Amino acid sequence: MKKLMAMKGFSQKALANNSGVSQKTISNLVANNGVLKSPAVSTVESIARGLGVSPAELLNYQSAAASPTEDDPYRDLSCLIRDFLAADSEGRKAILRVARNEAIHAKQI
Incomplete structure (x- = not known):
């Protein structure tokens, strides 16, 4: 920034x-x-x-046209953020639901 x-x-x-x-x-x-x-x-x-x-x-983050490399430790996060920013309102809600469920699951492990 x-x-x-x-x-x-x-x-x-x-x-x-x-x-x-x-x-x-x-x-x-x-x-x-x-x-x-x-x-x-x-x-x-x-x-x-x-x-x-x-x-x-x-x-x-990389442009939507490019994909992060396999050795990028933030590859999954980069893809998630890229998809979130590209999604419409309903898509963003769905991504947030999945992320929230993953966070809840991670705390139970």
Whole structure:
């Protein structure tokens, strides 16, 4: 995110104004190398729109046309996020249901 802000000439305040996301959230993302505990998809989409890039570009994920390599430790997560961002509202709900069920199952192991 820092690189994109620098490339586009955005300060944190300018990005906040351009994206509609609070400056505090932008500041937290910049301070934590883009990591928030549970960023809302709408936040990612708003910031991406504010920067004039796709959410996948903002998150530095591969494009929908490309597939992560087999040795990528985040391959499954990358694919899930790519599919989530490409899905419509019903598709996103279905993906969230599956993820929630997987999380519940993982806690029982």
